[in-house]
Amino acid sequence: MTERRKALLMLDYQVALCEEGPHLRMPPLAAQVAERGVLETARTVxxxxxxxxxxxxxxxxxxxxxxxxxxxxxxxFDAYPDQQAMLADSPEAQIVAAVAPAPGEPVVDKGCVDPFVGTPLLNVLAAEGVGEVVLGGVATNLVVESAARHASDAGLQVTVVEDMCASFRPDFHEFSVQNMLPMFATITSSDALLKDLA
Structure with missing residues (x-):
């Protein structure tokens, strides 16, 4: 039997959510991203x-x-059309430079929290022979949790890299990691993941 491929899903590491500056929309989330060193960890992974x-x-x-x-x-979600926010070509919607896509890496645009709803993501993973997804992103209790639920229900093995994630408040992150995500995924650290890859 052919070994199934692994995929790293980089979820919502966007300027409006992660970066201090004129395009920031979620200051509490960006503060937690900075405090936890999420972008540096995500770049290493x-x-x-x-x-x-x-x-x-x-x-x-x-x-x-x-x-x-x-x-x-x-x-x-009405604020987005009302404010003409997060348009695909806008600076705020771009992925932060620290983890910007390399040439040939696909970028999936979504119109909701769950990255699988209304996108070709699941079909792409199947076509590429992916059997396990490794997740990192913001916010932990939103996109990461939604992705883990959907992926596990779709038959994929799911791993969440805890220190690649952050939420609007530390307790939101901790509750998700300790109580919700373990029902759908294996929780690991970047150090443990990198050790396995070495």
Whole structure:
């Protein structure tokens, strides 16, 4: 039997969510990203995954100007069309430079929290022979948890790299890591993952 390939899913490491500056939309989240050193950790894991030959897929929240492709129609998502926010070509929607996609690495645009809803992500993973996904991203209790739930239900093995993740508050992150994510994924650290890759 052919060994299934691994994929690293880089989830929502975007300027508006992670970077202090004029395009920041979520200051509490960016503060936790900085405090936890998430971008540095994510960069280290990303480089190791590339060296190991894993498929790397970047996922971001990004909209076309019509916002019709937005799949989440809850009131809290209304701010995006109302403010013409997170347009695909805007600075705020871009992936931060520290973990920017390399040539040939796909970027999946989504219109909701879950990276699998309304996107070709699951089909791409299947076509590439992926059997295990390794997740890192922000926020832990939103995109990471949604991705872990969906991927595990779809038959994939799921690993979450805890120190590649952050949420708006430390207790949100901790609750997700300790209580929710273990139901859908193996939780690991970047050090443990890198040791396995060495």
């Amino acid at each position: 990303l480089e190791a995954a590339r060296a190991a030959g894993w498929l790397v897929v970047h996922v971001r929240l990004a909209f076309d100007p019509s916002y019709v492709l937005r799949t989440n129609r809850l009131a809290r």
